[in-house]
Amino acid sequence: MLTYDEALERVLNAVSVPGVERVDCGLSVGRVLAADVRSASAVPAFDRSTMDGFAVRSADLIEVPRSLPVVGESAAGGAWPERLSAMTSMRIFTGAPLPEGADAVVMQEEVGRDGDRATFTRLVKSGTNVHRVGSDLAAGATVLSAGTRLTPFHVPSLVGVEAMRVTVARRPVVSIVLTGDELRDAGGPVQRGHIVDVIGPGLAALVTACGGVARVQPAVSDERDAVRATLRGALRGADLLLTVGGVSVGDRDVVRDSLEAEGVALDFWRVAIKPGKPLCLGRTRDGVRVLGLPGNPSSALLTFVLFGAPLLRSLQGDARPTAVRFEAVLGKTLTRTPGRKEFIRVKIDASTRPLPTVTPLDNQQSGAFTSFAWADGLAEVEADVVHLEAGSPVRCMRLQDV
Numbered sequence: 001m002l003t004y005d006e007a008l009e010r011v012l013n014a015v016s017v018p019g020v021e022r023v024d025c026g027l028s029v030g031r032v033l034a035a036d037v038r039s040a041s042a043v044p045a046f047d048r049s050t051m052d053g054f055a056v057r058s059a060d061l062i063e064v065p066r067s068l069p070v071v072g073e074s075a076a077g078g079a080w081p082e083r084l085s086a087m088t089s090m091r092i093f094t095g096a097p098l099p100e101g102a103d104a105v106v107m108q109e110e111v112g113r114d115g116d117r118a119t120f121t122r123l124v125k126s127g128t129n130v131h132r133v134g135s136d137l138a139a140g141a142t143v144l145s146a147g148t149r150l151t152p153f154h155v156p157s158l159v160g161v162e163a164m165r166v167t168v169a170r171r172p173v174v175s176i177v178l179t180g181d182e183l184r185d186a187g188g189p190v191q192r193g194h195i196v197d198v199i200g201p202g203l204a205a206l207v208t209a210c211g212g213v214a215r216v217q218p219a220v221s222d223e224r225d226a227v228r229a230t231l232r233g234a235l236r237g238a239d240l241l242l243t244v245g246g247v248s249v250g251d252r253d254v255v256r257d258s259l260e261a262e263g264v265a266l267d268f269w270r271v272a273i274k275p276g277k278p279l280c281l282g283r284t285r286d287g288v289r290v291l292g293l294p295g296n297p298s299s300a301l302l303t304f305v306l307f308g309a310p311l312l313r314s315l316q317g318d319a320r321p322t323a324v325r326f327e328a329v330l331g332k333t334l335t336r337t338p339g340r341k342e343f344i345r346v347k348i349d350a351s352t353r354p355l356p357t358v359t360p361l362d363n364q365q366s367g368a369f370t371s372f373a374w375a376d377g378l379a380e381v382e383a384d385v386v387h388l389e390a391g392s393p394v395r396c397m398r399l400q401d402v
Helices: 004-010 152-160 199-209 224-235 255-261 297-314 368-375
Strands: 021-023 055-056 066-074 090-091 106-108 110-114 119-122 140-144 165-169 173-180 212-216 239-245 265-268 280-283 289-293 324-328 341-349 357-361 377-381 393-399
Touching: 004 021, 004 265, 004 297, 055 066, 110 297, 140 152, 173 199, 173 224, 199 212, 199 239, 199 297, 224 239, 224 255, 255 265, 255 280, 255 289, 255 341, 265 377, 289 297, 297 341, 297 368, 324 377, 341 393, 357 377
Parallel strands: 066 090, 173 212, 173 239, 239 289, 324 357
Antiparallel strands: 021 165, 055 090, 055 106, 066 119, 110 119, 265 280, 280 289, 324 393, 341 357, 341 377, 377 393
């Protein structure tokens, strides 16, 4: 079996973006930039005041106190100010252009005003309370780089440089195929021995959250011809095919053989992790990637988190396709069976210092889908570990970062 790191390296090997498109910047949140965004002009475009006060030439205040005439004013959005002559000052407001000749602004609280004269009692350095032209961005500077997944905090910068439409990766189309005679849709007729399909809707939600377009196929019975026909249709027009179940070694596990029969070349089909050992990776001749997930709910969701989400983000050119890891300490003692690297569902307490505390949930069974609703992170436990005391360091990821 491959290790987790070996499998992830293969999953992300030679991934390319299947296409790009142009979208309005206001609709770009969650999308990944496919081209750099550059500033066409300097930002800010002119020297401007960061305070209400008085524009001055700092050289005029090398001796204080000093009284200077007030020769006019500069207001944001008002008329462009005249040049400031030596030994004069100008009333100025926040955001207003600094008059030519001036190089500093003295805040109004530090100035005495008497009619058309202002008295200054402190020395001032050149550049004080001035937002210099180009200090945020020079003309032609990169605002955001290709590979950036856009958030609401990026939108003001896009608008600020008038990048009203941006080039982003096309949303990958992800087909989801579930196999199993026992599955039924929620809200449908209840049959003895059948179980509600929670994986299809769960994976569709995860695919959407990772920027993809989910196409969930109706669940198919564990019969080779039916599985092959469903896989054949699901591969058409897809960038990624997710299968659930049927990739292990049981008599009714027919997905692996069916994928190969439909021209999918398999790279691997087992990984040394818990839960989620029966995992396969493949690719069709025309480049559709295939990820076969195990059939138990928590195993399917966890393996998508570990492999599917990074793959889907890579298909969009995301410069950071994997979740950021962080160090934490265990909140309670953990004893386990060694042999495979384990990803344990945990609750995170970020209030503890110096490191967050993570507490494993009691139910870690691969069929316990509720544990993902109650968990907010995964803790990594290495394959050879048998016992960890409370307070031991562990490496973790937040589920919200997936």
